[in-house]
Amino acid sequence: MQFNNFPLSPPRASNFAQEYDAIFYALVALTVFFTLVVGVAVIFFAVRYKKGTRADRSRPMYENLFLELTWTIVPLVIGLVMFYFGTSLYVKMRTPPKNATEIFVIGKQWMWHVQHGNGVRENNTLHVPAGVPIKLTMISQDVLHAFYIPAFRVQEHVVPGRYTQLWFTPTEIGEYHLFCNMYCGTQHSEMGGKVVVMSPKDFASWLSEGGQSSAPLSMEQAGAKVYNKVGCANCHGAEDTLRAPSLYGIYNKRRTFADGTSLIADEEYLRSSILRPYDHITSGYGQTMPVYEGQVTEEDVLNLVAYIKVLGTSTAPPPTSNINRHSASAVASGTNESTSLATNAVQANTDDPDASPTRRTGSPAVGAVAAEGRNR
Amino acid sequence: MSAITNPMDHGHDHGHEPGLHHQYEDMAQQSETYIVGMWSFLVSEVMFFGALFLIYTLYRWNYQLDFYIAHEHLDVKLGAINTTVLLFSSFTMVMAVQSAQLKNRINVMRYLAVTVLCACTFLVIKYFEYKSKFADHLYPGAGFADDAVKAFGNHALENGHVAVNMNHAQLFYGLYFGMTGLHAVHIIVGIGVIISLIRLWYNRANTVIHDYVPTEMVGLYWHFVDLVWIFLFPLFYLMPLPR
Amino acid sequence: MSSPAITKGELKNQPQNEEVNYLNVEHTISSWLLTGDHKRIAMLYLVSASFFFFLGSIAAGLIRFELTSPAGVVLESETYNKIFSAHGIIMIFQFLVPAIPAILGNFLLPLMIGARDLAFPRLNLASWYMFMVGGALILIGMIGGGVDTGWTFYTPYSSMYSNTQVTLVLVGIFISGFSSITTGINFVATIHKMRAPGMTWFRLPLFVWAMYSTSLLMILGTPVVAITLLLVVFERLFRLPIFSPELGGDPVLFQHLFWFYSHPAVYIMILPAFGIISELIANFSRKRIFGYHFVAFSSIAIAGLGFLVWGHHMFVSSQSMYESIVFSLISFLVAVPSAIKIFNWTTTMYKGNIRLQSPMIYAIGFLGIFTVGGLTGLFLGGTGTDVHLTATYFVVAHFHYVMVGGTLLGFLGGLHYWWPKMTGRLYNDGIAKVNAVIVFIGFNLTFFPQFILGWMGMPRRYHYYYFAPEFQAYHIMSTLGSSVLGFGLILPAFYLTMSLINGKKSGPNPWGAHGLEWETASPPPTSNFLEIPIVLDEVYDFDPVSEHEQDMKDLDKWESTTDHQSFPTEDHH
Secondary structure: OOOOOOOOOOOOOEOOHHHHHHHHHHHHHHHHHHHHHHHHHHHHHHHHOEOOOOOOOOOOOOOOHHHHHHHHHHHHHHHHHHHHHHHHHHHHHOOOOOOOEEEEEEEEOOEEEEEOOOOOEEEOEEEEEOOOOEEEEEEEOOOOEEEEEHHHOEEEEEOEOOOEEEEEOEOOOEEEEEEEOOOOOOOHHHOOEEEEEEOHHHHHHHHHOOOOOOOOOOHHHHHHHHHHHOOHHHHOOOOOOOOOOOOOOOOOOEEEEOOOOEEEOOHHHHHHHHHOHHHOOEOOOOOOOOOOOOOOOHHHHHHHHHHHHHOOOOOOOOOOOOOOOOOHHHHHOOOHHHHHHHHHHHOOOOOOOOOOOOOOOOOOOHHHHHHHHHHO | OOEEEOOOOOOOOOOOOOOOOOOOOOHHHHHHHHHHHHHHHHHHHHHHHHHHHHHHHHHHHHOHHHHHHHHOOOOHHHHHHHHHHHHHHHHHHHHHHHHHHOOOHHHHHHHHHHHHHHHHHHHHHHHHHHHHHHHOOOOOOOOHHHHHHHHHHHHEOOOOOEOOOHHHHHHHHHHHHHHHHHHHHHHHHHHHHHHHHHHHHHOOOHHHHOOOHHHHHHHHHHHHHHHHHHHHHHHHHOOOOOO | OOOOOOOHHHHOOOOOOOOOOOOOOOOOHHHHHOOOOHHHHHHHHHHHHHHHHHHHHHHHHHHHHHOOOOOOOOOOHHHHHHHHHHHHHHHHHHHHOOHHHHHHHHHHHHHHHOOOOOOOHHHHHHHHHHHHHHHHHHHHHHHOOOOOOOOOOOOOHHHHHOOOOHHHHHHHHHHHHHHHHHHHHHHHHHHHHOOOOOOOHHHOOHHHHHHHHHHHHHHHHHHHHHHHHHHHHHHHHHOOOOOOHHHOOOHHHHHHHHHHHHHHHHHHHHHHHHHHHHHHHHHHHOOOOOOHHHHHHHHHHHHHHHHHOHHHHOOOOOOOHHHHHHHHHHHHHHHHHHHHHHHHHHHHHOOOOEOOOHHHHHHHHHHHHHHHHHHHHHHHHOHHHHHHHOOEHHHHHHHHHHHHHHHHHHHHHHHHHHHHHHHOEOOOHHHHHHHHHHHHHHHHHHHHHHHHHHHHOOEOOOOOOOOOHHHHHHHHHHHHHHHHHHHHHHHHHHHHHHHHHHOOEOOOOOOOOOOHHHHOOOOOOOOOOOOOEEEOOOOOOOOHHHHHHHHHHHHHHHHOOOOOOOOOOOOOO
């Protein structure tokens, strides 16, 4: 329900929501009813029996066992009825079905790591398929957190040192709030994200594509990104310049060096030129290229090499483009290594899962004990 | 409300009954009130120690073997001596209270003095116990895992590891120092209170000469402290080997 | 020997035409700081607890201000977190728990039962010093950087991760807790043994029953949280591995121990207010409380059952499903005695002879607000419904309804009612009545939107909510309401203080109420009564019919004069 700026109820997006809301609104009705009963009675009496009014005050009532027992037993019964409904919902919430798909969650200050069964990881987002029971198995890396999805009506603490669980079946496609709901330090209120419910088909393809909502990058595309990122494009352009030779069409051509020797520009040569350019300085140039050993990873090198191989050809991706183009061949060939490498290259996930921002200083042994703790 | 004035109430003069405080009508009321107050206080102390006993019980239930191995380094002999000393001090305290009821001032002071001596003996023995634990690094702190390992050397397994979980052993010693330490604090406070009581008797103060209840209140406190030790001793020192 | 009605100091320095009472019997600072007089100690608590309330309110104002925008206004998150922690710690430990027992309970208990003082006056003074020392440590901790753990200090964040003044503040709370325990001991002994002749248990004012139940909770519950917080300090200082998993401890154990006290603590906060409401409704309806026995026993029932429900704060903590179900069942049971009270109070007004002076306005406001607050507790006591609502603004709204709308309204009603007794002055009831309505309106504007926020899923203890900007409208509503509420809470400071300066002097019984406290001077002499009364009947022996007849006569007389005072003259009965 939405009334401009005053929403009155959260979305219903899980198997629990309908039953939950029924109980909730029943309690609202109870609250309104009894508040009105008490409020009206009090105001009525205050007016009618105010000092100076000519109401009948004879035979005032000081005790009445029947009334007392009535409003002892009736609230008791109402309470027990609400207890029953609340409990039956709770038992369902705490009893995941055996066929539920398991997804793992790690909470840490101050983000959520989600890990799907096939290895796909995501941060601060949880993709789930509609209509499928999902069981989250959760643990904290540091302090207490809580995984809370209001639209699903579910919540459970995420505790360090033990696994906790919560389960649900999403029922509506869409995106919903995910909040951390146990105070955990400075950025507690920023430890949120979203739950994305997709149709089972979309979810399956999302999952198999390594968890990208768009297609993964090919190695050439990944290489193009690195090429721009670490500065190759600044010097190596389409034409030879005073600064640097062009790399267009370099692959498998013979390369002559300043000392008169020469080599075929194969993958090995390309790799060593990136990491240690002064092993072979191209003739006509001096020691101007920066050394990239230690600056780029082997994956980067593989991707760069792939890109350089197609530089100057019609299939080369534009050097400054960040657009992810669906590379059907890469997916169809089932080259998981390349896609996961590409994934890693794209995900600039520099968070160290072992780092903990607020760990108190002065306890050097903590890390050691922590490691032991996790291994137990 | 219907009330009439009390013809028995002397208003503001109680015939100078010594030791009677102004808010009380007579000594009987004062004595009974003191007893109710003292028992209420002891109930709060039971809850205070009780939480610690609960924590101890939960962790020992979960880590029975580790607690057993850790406890082997406690000195049962010294603990037993302390138990005897404290039980004896409870006896002398009972005798002191009886002497107070019989208004036997000299005996009260004698028995209270012996009680204090026993309490001091208890603390001295405790000091030596703690000292040896500290020497073996058996106290909780940042270095426990490394330093205390030597103490458990004879539980070493072939691969060089010890069979006891160092965290759990540290927990045992943390509880040991926490609970016996809290108990020792109560002993020290008790010594102070008993010494004050001796001084009151020595000076023939009205509070104690005419009314044995203050002495009895101190006695109640002392018995409580003794009782806590009666639970601590078997729980920490006399552990049976877990199956 | 008992103290005479006139002490040494009374003979000099006193104006000849002014009666000697506990306030003017001595003026030196040491006569206040070393007093054994329960009435003076109550005044010491009044000033100090009000000071803490003022500090806690400033924190509340900052919180509400900051929440008007999803990305905050002026504060960093770290500061915001420290401010909500300060708000909770100061309000709960230094105001809500001690205020009614230590101010009104201390002042009234001996008077209501016909005693000259509490059982242990020096222990009473020591209580106040523990309250002050503990409070001072807490404030020093706040000034020294504060804590950012929330008032609940959950581990392992509080014991192993937070880099704030946790140790200092916890030690302060530990010491302040002893103030609670000693007050409880004092009250239990006093009520058992120092009632005037003829004052049997069932002739006691219901406020005394409330004080008794509260004292049981204070004695039994406080030591548990005291030792628990001390253990957190030890875990911080000595790495004692109790509550932290990486050392082998159990963080959920902390929660069990913490809530074992902190749930009874909320009953410590509300039972005294229940006692006040009984007094107000009976005396301003000129009628015996309907169902006296049920109301008296319901206080005891709440105290007893209140110890068995702590796990309802932990339904999603990973405790077992069965534990949760048991705690939920008992939680529904403990709601029943409170319902009984509400119905009994309402029925008391039936065929009463009601005066709508300011204390009664507070009482009526209480009835409405506490009903909502109590019923919204049912949402949280049920496991299934709690799963969605726990740790959201729904909980925040619920507990503010019962603690502010309940305890604070009760306190204000009682303060106004017994103000003439404690100070000997009459305040302007016209302003006070309007103020009560302002408080009622401001309160509901502030906290009702928070129920909706919680239902929508807004978590508590959130500085930013930019993930969910749709919440902003309700936050702004709530903040606007809090300005109204704040105004309503500041105003009594002014008109009550003004009454001390130029208020009319009060007689012994300006309300025409029943109770032994009204049968001695306002303010009472140090020894409370010239002569200890003998009690022949129960306290609320009003006769509404004859009173009504008298009222009609008085009304005719009043209407025929032009001298309309803002305060009633002594009613006759």
